[in-house]
Amino acid sequence: MTQFLNKINQLNSKINQPEITRQVAEINQIIAYLNCQKILTQAPNRLGLLPDESEAILQRVGASKAPTLKVLNQLLNSVRQFLSINYGLWSLPNLQTVQLLKQELHVNSALEIMAGNAYWSQALTAVGVKTIASDSLEWAKTSSTGSKPVMQVVDLDAAAAIKAFPKVDLILCSWAPNFTTSDLLAVRAWKQYNPKSHLLFIGEKDGATNSAAFWHEIKLHKSPQLRKVNQSFLSYDFINEQIFEIEHEI
Known part of the structure; x- marks a missing residue:
């Protein structure tokens, strides 16, 4: 360093x-x-x-x-x-963006899935959103940063966490891996257990994050509110990082 x-x-x-x-x-x-x-x-x-x-x-x-x-x-x-x-940080949160998420999407409670070291959970908590961080913690077994979360992380995979905490306003996933279909399993769990909440994925469409099947199958919800949030979250490098919302089907 x-x-x-x-x-x-x-x-x-x-x-x-x-x-x-x-x-x-x-x-x-x-x-x-x-x-x-x-x-x-x-x-x-x-x-x-x-x-x-x-x-x-x-x-x-x-x-x-x-x-x-x-x-x-x-x-x-x-x-x-x-x-x-x-x-152990792939996506860099900031207070302006999480404040806008809270304000524009009317979020009081949140669940971060695949949270890693829980930086986004820390940011949401800082603006007054009651946030639970969760991760299967498999990656932490082989990473030197795996023992350095910035807040407590519940040991649950994405689908299990969504089932376990079904009453949150927001489910957030930052930089889902592109070599598994855990992202699609999370979407299916969301539809089953908490479809009225906002489900957001942070990453690069058809790029560095999420499975190819995910980008092929999911439908994105585009709203003025999320557009305003993304204006505060312009990518700082060559990766076109954005916040995406999954379309509600109810």
């Missing part, structure tokens, strides 16, 4: 350009917040450089610094990977 931060700060001092310095400061702030188990106030701005941005910087600092800039940009684009390895 320290090595990543030291490297990115050292390279930033060599390039010394305001648009990169802003990004590096934001990364330092994210890590400082996580180390104190605090939640970001709002989503980070975009990290990493587009090709034209990189070219413009090179014109200012000189071609001799191209290797330095390339390595620095790789690090800027590796923040999500860094967070997953060091914190």
Whole structure:
């Protein structure tokens, strides 16, 4: 962890350009917040450089610094990977987004399934939503971060948790794996045990998260309320991360 931060700060001092310095400061702030188990106030701005941005910087600092800039940009684009390895955190919650979820969807209680280290549960709790975090905890057996949840996690798989806690207003799943159909099993359990609640999945459509069968079979509910929530949750890297709601069938 320290090595990543030291490297990115050292390279930033060599390039010394305001648009990169802003990004590096934001990364330092994210890590400082996580180390104190605090939640970001709002989503980070975009990290990493587009090709034209990189070219413009090179014109200012000189071609001799191209290797330095390339390595620095790789690090800027590796923040999500860094967070997953060091914190068991794939999706970065923020207070603005969870406050909007509470307000726009009229949420007072929530269940997070496949919660991992329960960062989204922590964020929902911080804005006054009574939240239960649940996970099968299988991943924790082989992960160095598996013993570092930020709040208590109930040992239940997604479908079992939905059955066990059927009276919540919101069921939330962040970054369901793309190599199982546990996401579809969760949807089926939701339809059976708590179909009046909001069922949200955070991830990338037809991309890094959820099974191919999930994206093929489910129907998404698009609403002005969720659009407003997503405006506070713009992805900070090349993964098109969004919040999706499953369409109600009742």
